[in-house]
Structure formats: structure tokens, C-alpha cells
Amino acid sequence: MKITIWNENWQDRFQDDVKAAYPETIHGAIANFLKARGDKDWEIRIRTMDMEECGLKQEDLDDTDVMLYWGHLKHKEVPDEYALRIAERVHQGMGLILLHSAHASKAAKYLIGGGHGCGLTWREDDEHERVWTIAHNHPITKGIPQAFVVPADETYAEPFHIDTPDELIFITWYPGGEVFRSGIAYRRGAGKVFYFQPGHETFPIYREQKEVQDVIMNAIRWAGEGCSHYEFINDNGRSHGTRIEP
Amino acid sequence: MKITIWNENWQDRFQDDVKAAYPETIHGAIANFLKARGDKDWEIRIRTMDMEECGLKQEDLDDTDVMLYWGHLKHKEVPDEYALRIAERVHQGMGLILLHSAHASKAAKYLIGGGHGCGLTWREDDEHERVWTIAHNHPITKGIPQAFVVPADETYAEPFHIDTPDELIFITWYPGGEVFRSGIAYRRGAGKVFYFQPGHETFPIYREQKEVQDVIMNAIRWAGEGCSHYEFINDNGRSHGTRIEP
Amino acid sequence: MKITIWNENWQDRFQDDVKAAYPETIHGAIANFLKARGDKDWEIRIRTMDMEECGLKQEDLDDTDVMLYWGHLKHKEVPDEYALRIAERVHQGMGLILLHSAHASKAAKYLIGGGHGCGLTWREDDEHERVWTIAHNHPITKGIPQAFVVPADETYAEPFHIDTPDELIFITWYPGGEVFRSGIAYRRGAGKVFYFQPGHETFPIYREQKEVQDVIMNAIRWAGEGCSHYEFINDNGRSHGTRIEP
Amino acid sequence: MKITIWNENWQDRFQDDVKAAYPETIHGAIANFLKARGDKDWEIRIRTMDMEECGLKQEDLDDTDVMLYWGHLKHKEVPDEYALRIAERVHQGMGLILLHSAHASKAAKYLIGGGHGCGLTWREDDEHERVWTIAHNHPITKGIPQAFVVPADETYAEPFHIDTPDELIFITWYPGGEVFRSGIAYRRGAGKVFYFQPGHETFPIYREQKEVQDVIMNAIRWAGEGCSHYEFINDNGRSHGTRIEP
Numbered sequence: 001m002k003i004t005i006w007n008e009n010w011q012d013r014f015q016d017d018v019k020a021a022y023p024e025t026i027h028g029a030i031a032n033f034l035k036a037r038g039d040k041d042w043e044i045r046i047r048t049m050d051m052e053e054c055g056l057k058q059e060d061l062d063d064t065d066v067m068l069y070w071g072h073l074k075h076k077e078v079p080d081e082y083a084l085r086i087a088e089r090v091h092q093g094m095g096l097i098l099l100h101s102a103h104a105s106k107a108a109k110y111l112i113g114g115g116h117g118c119g120l121t122w123r124e125d126d127e128h129e130r131v132w133t134i135a136h137n138h139p140i141t142k143g144i145p146q147a148f149v150v151p152a153d154e155t156y157a158e159p160f161h162i163d164t165p166d167e168l169i170f171i172t173w174y175p176g177g178e179v180f181r182s183g184i185a186y187r188r189g190a191g192k193v194f195y196f197q198p199g200h201e202t203f204p205i206y207r208e209q210k211e212v213q214d215v216i217m218n219a220i221r222w223a224g225e226g227c228s229h230y231e232f233i234n235d236n237g238r239s240h241g242t243r244i245e246p
Numbered sequence: 247m248k249i250t251i252w253n254e255n256w257q258d259r260f261q262d263d264v265k266a267a268y269p270e271t272i273h274g275a276i277a278n279f280l281k282a283r284g285d286k287d288w289e290i291r292i293r294t295m296d297m298e299e300c301g302l303k304q305e306d307l308d309d310t311d312v313m314l315y316w317g318h319l320k321h322k323e324v325p326d327e328y329a330l331r332i333a334e335r336v337h338q339g340m341g342l343i344l345l346h347s348a349h350a351s352k353a354a355k356y357l358i359g360g361g362h363g364c365g366l367t368w369r370e371d372d373e374h375e376r377v378w379t380i381a382h383n384h385p386i387t388k389g390i391p392q393a394f395v396v397p398a399d400e401t402y403a404e405p406f407h408i409d410t411p412d413e414l415i416f417i418t419w420y421p422g423g424e425v426f427r428s429g430i431a432y433r434r435g436a437g438k439v440f441y442f443q444p445g446h447e448t449f450p451i452y453r454e455q456k457e458v459q460d461v462i463m464n465a466i467r468w469a470g471e472g473c474s475h476y477e478f479i480n481d482n483g484r485s486h487g488t489r490i491e492p
Numbered sequence: 493m494k495i496t497i498w499n500e501n502w503q504d505r506f507q508d509d510v511k512a513a514y515p516e517t518i519h520g521a522i523a524n525f526l527k528a529r530g531d532k533d534w535e536i537r538i539r540t541m542d543m544e545e546c547g548l549k550q551e552d553l554d555d556t557d558v559m560l561y562w563g564h565l566k567h568k569e570v571p572d573e574y575a576l577r578i579a580e581r582v583h584q585g586m587g588l589i590l591l592h593s594a595h596a597s598k599a600a601k602y603l604i605g606g607g608h609g610c611g612l613t614w615r616e617d618d619e620h621e622r623v624w625t626i627a628h629n630h631p632i633t634k635g636i637p638q639a640f641v642v643p644a645d646e647t648y649a650e651p652f653h654i655d656t657p658d659e660l661i662f663i664t665w666y667p668g669g670e671v672f673r674s675g676i677a678y679r680r681g682a683g684k685v686f687y688f689q690p691g692h693e694t695f696p697i698y699r700e701q702k703e704v705q706d707v708i709m710n711a712i713r714w715a716g717e718g719c720s721h722y723e724f725i726n727d728n729g730r731s732h733g734t735r736i737e738p
Numbered sequence: 739m740k741i742t743i744w745n746e747n748w749q750d751r752f753q754d755d756v757k758a759a760y761p762e763t764i765h766g767a768i769a770n771f772l773k774a775r776g777d778k779d780w781e782i783r784i785r786t787m788d789m790e791e792c793g794l795k796q797e798d799l800d801d802t803d804v805m806l807y808w809g810h811l812k813h814k815e816v817p818d819e820y821a822l823r824i825a826e827r828v829h830q831g832m833g834l835i836l837l838h839s840a841h842a843s844k845a846a847k848y849l850i851g852g853g854h855g856c857g858l859t860w861r862e863d864d865e866h867e868r869v870w871t872i873a874h875n876h877p878i879t880k881g882i883p884q885a886f887v888v889p890a891d892e893t894y895a896e897p898f899h900i901d902t903p904d905e906l907i908f909i910t911w912y913p914g915g916e917v918f919r920s921g922i923a924y925r926r927g928a929g930k931v932f933y934f935q936p937g938h939e940t941f942p943i944y945r946e947q948k949e950v951q952d953v954i955m956n957a958i959r960w961a962g963e964g965c966s967h968y969e970f971i972n973d974n975g976r977s978h979g980t981r982i983e984p
Contacts, residue, residue, distance in 0.1 A: 080326070087361035091407065093875055110361025114434040115333035125489060130982070132650050132671050137831055137928035137964050146651065147669075147982075158624050158663070159638065161337065161435050166410050166905075171650070171663060171671045175983070177490030177639075179624050179663045179671050188360040189407050190875035226875050243371060244423030244868070244885075245913070339629055376736070378896050378917050383585055383682035383718050392897060393736075393915075404870050404909070405884060413658075417896070417909060417917045421737070423885075425870050425909045425917050436629035472629050490622070490639075491667070572818070579853035583899065602853025606926040607825035607845075617981060653829065653927050658902050669982030680852040681899050735863060736915030 001224045002043045004064040005030050006055060008071035009048035011201050018201045026070050026199075029207040030216070038217055049074055056082040066095035066224040068216070069102045072201065076106075083107045091189030095223025097216065100154075100199035103162075111193050112186055117161035121178070124200075126152045130173040131182060131198065131211070139222040140169050140185065140194065140215060148211040154200035156180045162195075170215075172197060183215070185222075192223045247470045248289045250310040251276050252301060254317040255294035257447050264447045272316050272445075275453040276462070284463055295320060302328040312341035312470040314462070315348045318447065322352075329353045337435030341469025343462065346400075346445035349408075357439050358432055363407035367424070370446075372398045376419040377428060377444065377457070385468040386415050386431065386440065386461060394457040400446035402426045408441075416461075418443060429461070431468075438469045493716045494535045496556040497522050498547055500563035501540035503693050510693045518562050518691075521699040522708070530709055541566060548574040558587035558716040560708070561594045564693065568598075575599045583681030587715025589708065592646075592691035595654075603685050604678055609653035613670070616692075618644045622665040623674060623690065623703070631714040632661050632677065632686065632707060640703040646692035648672045654687075662707075664689060675707070677714075684715045739962045740781045742802040743768050744793060746809035747786035749939050756939045764808050764937075767945040768954070776955055787812060794820040804833035804962040806954070807840045810939065814844075821845045829927030833961025835954065838892075838937035841900075849931050850924055855899035859916070862938075864890045868911040869920060869936065869949070877960040878907050878923065878932065878953060886949040892938035894918045900933075908953075910935060921953070923960075930961045 007027035011018040022029050031044050038044075045064070047055030049071070056078070061067075067086070071078070083106035090096050090111060098108050103118045112118065132147045157178030163186065170183030182197035196219065198212050199205050205212055253273035257264040268275050277290050284290075291310070293301030295317070302324070307313075313332070317324070329352035336342050336357060344354050349364045358364065378393045403424035409432065416429030428443035442465065444458050445451050451458055499519035503510040514521050523536050530536075537556070539547030541563070548570070553559075559578070563570070575598035582588050582603060590600050595610045604610065624639045649670035655678065662675030674689035688711065690704050691697050697704055745765035749756040760767050769782050776782075783802070785793030787809070794816070799805075805824070809816070821844035828834050828849060836846050841856045850856065870885045895916030901924065908921030920935035934957065936950050937943050943950055 084361060091360065091362045107361075110356070112360075114337065114358075115330060115356025115361065116337045117435055123489065130669055134650060134673075135925070136651065137930075138925075139963065142964050158626060159628065163409055164412050164433060168660065171673075173665060173669060173671045175491060177622055177665055179665045181626075181663075187410060187873070187876075189363055192875075225877065226880050228875060243369065245421060376915055380896060380919075381679070382897060383684075383720065384679075385717065388718055404872060405874060414906065417919075419911060419915055419917045423868055423911060425911045427872075427909075433627070433630075471631065472634055474629060576853060583852060583854045599853075602848070604852075606829060606850075607822060607848025607853065608829045609927055615981065655901055656904050656925060667983060679902060681855055735861065737913060 001039070001041055001220070002045065002063060002065045003034065003220060004045045004047055004060060004067045006047045006067055006069045007049070008074050009050055010074055011072065015201075021202050021204045022207070026201065026206060029204070030068060033206065033213045034217070037213060039221070042220070049078065054078050054082050056085055058085055061085055061089045061094065064089070064094055066097065066220050068097045068099060069105060069107060070099045070199070071105050072101040075104050078106055080106060083110060087111050090191035090193060093190040093226070093228035095191060095220070096193045097219050097223060098193065098195040100197060103195060108195070111188055112163050112184070112195065113161065114163055119159075119161040120180070121157040121159065123155045123176070125155060125176065127155060127175050129153050129155070129198070132171050132173065134171055135167055135169045138167065138169060140183065140218045142218050143214055144211060144218070150198050150205060150209060150212065152203050153198055153205060156182070156197050169194075170196075190228065194219045194223055247285070247287055247466070248291065248309060248311045249280065249466060250291045250293055250306060250313045252293045252313055252315045253295070254320050255296055256320055257318065261447075267448050267450045268453070270453075272447065272452060275450070276314060279452065279459045280463070283459060285467070288466070295324065300324050300328050302331060304331055307331055307335045307340070310335070310340055312343065312466050314343045314345060315351060315353060316345045316445070317351050318347040321350050324352055326352060329356060333357050336437035336439060339436040339472070339474040341437060341466070342439045343465050343469060344439065344441040346443060349441060354441070357434055358409050358430070358441065359407065360409055365405075365407040366426070367403040367405065369401045369422070371401060371422065373401060373421050375399050375401070375444070378417050378419065380417055381413055381415045384413065384415060386429065386464045388464050389460055390457060390464070396444050396451060396455060396458065398449050399444055399451060402428070402443050436474065440465045440469060493531070493533055493712070494537065494555060494557045495526065495712060496537045496539055496552060496559045498539045498559055498561045499541070500566050501542055502566055503564065507693075513694050513696045514699070518693065518698060521696070522560060525698070525705045526709070529705060530712070534712070541570065546570050546574050548577060550577055553577055553581045553586065554721070556581070556586055558589065558712050560589045560591060561597060561599060562591045562691070563597050564593040567596050570598055572598060575602060579603050582683035582685060585682040585718070585720035587683060587712070588685045589711050589715060590685065590687040592689060595687060600687070603680055604655050604676070604687065605653065606655055611651070611653040612672070613649040613651065615647045615668070617647060617668065619647060619667050621645050621647070621690070624663050624665065626663055627659055627661045630659065630661060632675065632710045634710050635706060636703060636710070642690050642697060642701060642704065644695050645690055645697060648674070648689050662688075682720065686711045686715055739777070739779055739958070740783065740801060740803045741772065741806065741958060742783045742785055742798060743806045744785045744808070745787070746812050747788055748812055749810065753939075759940050759942045760945070762945075764939065764944060767942070768806060771944065771951045772955070775951060777959070780958070787816065792816050792820050794823055796823055799823055799827045799832065802827070802832055804835065804958050806835045806837060807843060807845065808837045808937070809843050810839040813842050816844055818844060821848060825849050828929035828931060831928040831964070833929060833958070834931045835957050835961060836931065836933040838935060841933060846933070849926055850901050850922070850933065851899060852901055857897075857899040858918070859895040859897065861893045861914070863893060863914065865893060865913050867891050867893070867936070870909050870911065872909055873905055873907045876905065876907060878921065878956045880956050881952055882949060882956070888936050888943060888947060888950065890941050891936055891943060894920070894935050908934075932957045932961060
């Protein structure tokens, strides 16, 4: 399976507290645990926003089975054209895993936000959160306990402006009194999308928390299952159907 | 309730067979049955693509509770900016009823097509179709029989590239061997979207078929219920949440 | 609209702390606010488990548009036959509103628990809970704030063994670290079911908390909309379909 | 993976046209293709209604990962107690595949029929049907074409009285003018349920039609994935939750 880790890679380079949390960068931390703990047949590729075409070349997307996407401050600087490439590839069968603040990416707004949405409430008080498993025995929750605690993260809270999830996988509790649909899964065309909330850039969650790593690895297997370049019959109304009967 | 009928109004003016089917234009035919058979408190407004800003001015959208949308050949000529105005208003609480070939409009792709989708299979053989009620006792199917026949229409068929519907309202059968999810309902933010397949431009379906008129009027009441300019708390992550618990 | 309030009416009579919280009984408290604050056309009927046939006579069900159901300790003493009457009436179009511990009733297990389920985690520590609105602009959340606090209630927590809800309306936060899908809506045949968590028998929630009353009244309007004795064609495979096409 | 094929095994023994279509019995035909074409690690067990406890002993269910269920004329003779064993095992994580007329079994009514339902319209005119794939790239549709024809089967038609499917996998078209949600998937507790329509007892569909065999084998893999005896925390409210936060 071909996995592309896409990272905005801005705060990783220019913001001290993020550099302190992720000296190896966020994509580096993710790549490290995928290589150390992931499946043998996983090919890991890194693409970052500072690369040509924002690291979202069509040829790279065409060669990707599952994409992990982390972004935050530069969403608006990703051209619509590139974000739509991601959406189209998902419809063809690519898996997409949106991490933390990727909820506000253009790709997320196209795929799970009804074009406009994906807004939420947030605050940065470095508090813990408790992630509750709602979809028991789902491929994404395989081996995940009924609940686990992330010791420090940003708080994301309802209202969360998302398309009705096909599957509600996790709900998160916060000590400040909020709740959040923190793990949500969708089918889009022949592809799949999973959003997962943990992973604020100032905490080494992706490097250090086993449960978060396990969820991401489960999500890769789920999203990559049967990943393909699906050939739809007469897709997009571009071509003409033929009468079958009698 | 303030209802805006939006029509591309191109084939209505320049294509002979459409002018023959709808001498009063498609929006005119819809307006006529809404006025003749609709609720007393319905205010009907017409907007067409040949008007300023494609008939999609922000002030008109802000003053609309439910929009009916018919378009076909000129979807690509509606600027993204205007289509996104529709999506944002839906998220605020406006109802949107997408008619027939509006499945391929930019508004539909943003709201129910995952940015990319809404493709389908189609053919024009002037055949009848049988529309089956799936969601019994739903507001949209109130008074609608278990099945009804549209004597002649374009054939729309699966695969239909749509976000998983929140509610599957109708499935249509075609003599050519196809099936189609012809009535599908969604919540998007505080608003609602309903897509309904019947209504090819060369057949006077909106003027002549009572069941189709009934479905559209039911959909207006459903989509307009509680329509509003919903004030979300900390919408879109623009503002900062406050800790609630001590 | 004909509304039947069904109550187990056991703790109301024989348990001191419940008699203290509800001197007028739980069904009495519900009837009082429905009469004081509900719609003019609502006819309120009381049925309790100590009546003939557990207060679930077929003729009463047939004459009910929306049933409110509160039960707790005596679920197993309601014969399967009577619980199935409720399920059948819901499929015909009756609305059913399951309150608090009614989650474990036989009617709930049949209608929203896959025959077996509706289990949950619970504890009685008299703590407050915060109910979050998830389905914005839904008929059941009309006028309900983004979140409201119930000052003291029993704690119900995930895992909650329910059929996947058609609509997730509320999620509740508890200070003990739990979350719960506290407001869930379903279509069953031609009818509707809504489960709502607040309302432990030792706190006067139904009498005193306006938001809880508002949700219940909204749910009655939602569940009763189009309530009927729906005539399905060839229902239950008892009769034979006829070929339609020549 | 341990697979139990359960068959009513009545018409197989006593009805001539069924004996002619399935001289090896229906469970025999299913077992044959599972052994010939299935995965190496599949252990196939046969249980029939004429065995002790209707072939539904608790020990057999406890030792089953995925159960295939075919029944028709004798549904009412399966005691509720045994049908509830099936429902409970599904909630614990067993997969259940309901074939053709199993829609009317007690197990189906408990698990996907809201206690009452699962009715449909039917007729026996020995016509062909066209099964359309709706859920593209779903594990159950892996390798299945956009549409395939079953040359002769019983006609099952809407209205189909089922709980809203978690996933709509197939829709079937009939030459008589009907449509039917012929492939529907559900999560129930920690388990999964799939209903699939093809397979009337008088046609050798299970023995002869490769696409139907492929769907059933895909469904076994899907339903068996992560199958388990799931240990829920405080399941069924029988035990008491503990406060987590200090």
C-alpha cells in the first residue's frame, strides 16, 4: 500500500514551540511510527506544502492509496485546483485521513463540509481529553480501549459543522465541559475519508501516544482496503448510457 | 415563507422543444403551480441566470427561506463565488431543492457531491419512469402513493455519485433496466437540501404532473421548517470558545 | 393530536424519594406541563402499568398518535405481547417517545435495540449534566440552546447499545468524565421513535426544567407529524404483489 | 474463521421442485461453494432446524464467527428464545448473513426489523432480476460488477419494512416494475448483519451463480472481520459504572 503523508510543514519550521514538540517535524513523527509499527508492505512518501504544486502533483496523487493530511495556518494558500485533485482522487478510491486542524482544509470542506463548513469551537488551554469509542468492533477501533486519555491537547468542541458522518467512531470529552465528534468516517464515491481530532502541533501526541498511533494505523488499513482507481460506468454524466432491456 | 425559484432560463428561451414544452418557461410553470396550489403565506420570487450576478445576489439569498434550483447547460458559467453563497446560506438555515439536472450544478457538487461528484448515467429515450416511495410518512412523501408513473422523462441511472443521503426518500425504476436514487434528503449545517429527479426540460412535467408538484410542495414545507439565519456559537472557528466548567 | 402518557407508576407510589420528587407522580408532572404549555389540540390520556393489560390495550394504542413512555424497575413484567403491540403501532405510524430508563423497556429493545440491546453504563451520584445540541434546526431542537445544564440527574454513559440512530440529536457531557448519546431519533416503518435521557425519578426534572419540557414538546410535534394508521401495500408479505408492467 | 450455515431444511427434504433445484440441499449447495471457492481458514459447520434446539444451541453460537441463515416456511416454529440467542451473539460480535426469505425470520425481525417488521411485497413469476451495486468499493461489493442479472428468482419489492440500513449495498430492478433494497448492511452492538435477497428455493442460484457466491463470500469476510466475544464495559446496565474524573 502506498501512503503519502502530506504536511503543511510551516509551524514545524518556524514556530519554536512546535519545533520543540516535533524536532523531527510532524510528518517526520508520523512517518517514524508508521515505519516502526506499521505493516511491512506500507510504502511511505512525504509531501509538504513547500514543494512544487504544494506537494499535491496529480502524478503523486495518482500513485497514492492513502493520504494522511495535516495542515493548519496555510489552508487558504492551497489553490482550489489542488484541493479538488484530492477530492477527485478520493472519489476514484483513494483513502484520506484528515488529522486535527485539517478539518478546516479546502479538501475537508469539499469532501465532508458541504463546501462551506467544517467550522467548530476551539480553545488552547493545554487540557487533557478523553476519547470514547462509539463504533465497537469497527476496523478503526480494533484494539482501542473503551476510552483513553490524551494528556494535553487543544480543545475542539461542538458545534462541528460537518456533513452527517456515515459512521460516528469516537466522541471526545473535555474537562472544560465540551463534547466533540472526534472520529468520523465517510464514503465518497469509491473512496473513504476519516477525520481524527487529536494532534495539536505543540504536543508530541503523534510521537508519544500509542492509542493515537493505533487509530491512525487502523484507519490506514480501513481507508486503503480495496483502494483503487475505480472505473465508474458513465461517470459524471460525461458519457451516454445504453438501454439494457429487453 | 419566502421562496425563490432560480432557473438557468437558457433552453427556455433558445431551444424550440423546450419552448414548446414550457411556453411559460420552467420557472414560470413552477411559479404557476406554487401560486395555484401552494400555501397562502408563500411569497414567490423569480431569479434567472441572465440577471445581474446570475440572479444570485447575496441580498436575495439572505431574504430567501427556500430556493428551488433548475439548471442544465450553463452550470460551469455560474462563478464558484455565487455557488458558495448558496452553500453558505444553506448552512445558515436556507432550504435548497435541487431539480433534475441541477444535480450537476456547482451548488450541488459543494453541498451533496463531496466537491467532485454528482455524476450519474443518463440517456434520452423519452421513456416512462416509476417513482417508488421509500421513506413512508416522511413530510416529503405526505399524500404521495406507494408508486407513481411519470409518462415521459429523461432516464437517470446509478451509479449516482452523491454523499450518502441522510434520508433516502424515493427510488425510481426505468423500463430500460436502470434504477436511481431519485429523491434524497440532507441536513447541511442548519439547513436542508432535497434533490428530486423528475423534470426533463422537453416534457411538461412541472406543469402537468400532480404527484411531482405535490412532492415539490411537500419538500418546500420540509426544507422551510424552522428556516432561519442560524447563529452558531463560535461558528467556523473564527472565534474562541470559553471554558465552561470551573 | 392524541397523546398517551404511559408510566410504570411503581416508584411513584411506593418509593419515598420518588414520591417526594413527584408528589403528583411522574405521569402527572408530564401531563401538567403538556396541559399548561402544550398545543391547544393535544388530548392527553394517562395509562399506567397497574391498569388492565398493563395500560397497553390495543384499542388505546389504536387511538394514540404519540405515546410517552416512562418505566424503570418493572420492564420484565410487561408481557412481550403488549410490548409488540407498541412496536406494531409505531410501524403503522404512531410516534413513541422513550424517556430516561425506558431505554431498557421491551418496547425499546424491539424498536431501537436490535432485540437484545439498549444496555448502557450508569451511576447515581446526583451530578449535573450538560446536554449539547448536535442536530441544529431539527424540529426537536427548535428553540433549544447550544447547550443546557440539568442540575442533578443520574449519569448514563457510553457504551450505549443502540441501533445506529437515524439522527443524532443530543450528546450529553458529565463531570465524571463520561459522554452519552442522550437524544436519538429513528424512523420505524411509518412511525418515529425518540429517546431522551434526562429524567431520573428522584429529581423533579420533568416538572421544573423548561428545556427538558421544550424538547419533549418538540418531540411530540415531530413524532406526531403525519401520524396515521399507514396502509402499506402487501405489508408483511401476507398478501401477494401484482405485476405492474405489461 | 468459523462459519455456521443454518438452514430450515424443510422444503429441501419435502418439496419436489426444491429437491430438484437443490438435490444437495440449500445448505449443501452453499457449503460446496464455500469449500470450493472460499478462504483456506474457513471452517464450515452445518446446522439445520430439525436438529436438537433447532440447531441453535448456545455452545454452537458461541463457537461461530459468522452465521449464514436460510429459512422460509417454519420461521414461527423457531422459539423466541433461540432467535434471541442469535441476536445476543450478534451484539457480542458474531456476523449474521440473512439470505432471501430469512428477512421474515424472528432473528431478522429482532435485529433489523424493529421487532415487528421486515415485511415486503412478493410474487412468484420466475422472472429475472438485475442487481445494481450502490456501495462502490465496499468490502461486500469487491469484484462485483456495476450490475448483474439473476436469470430467474422470486420477486421481492418495496415497501420493505426494515430499520434504516447503516449501508445500502445493492438495489434490485425487476421487469415487473418493482425495485427493492436487496443488499443492506447493519452494525448491531459489536456485530454485523447483512441481508441479501437472491436465492429463491426453486432456482439453483446458490449453486450456479458466481456473482451471488462472490457477494456471500465477501459478506462473510466483512462480517467476520474482528468478530469476537466483545467485552463491553458495564453492558446492559447490569453493573455499575465508576466515576473516572477526580
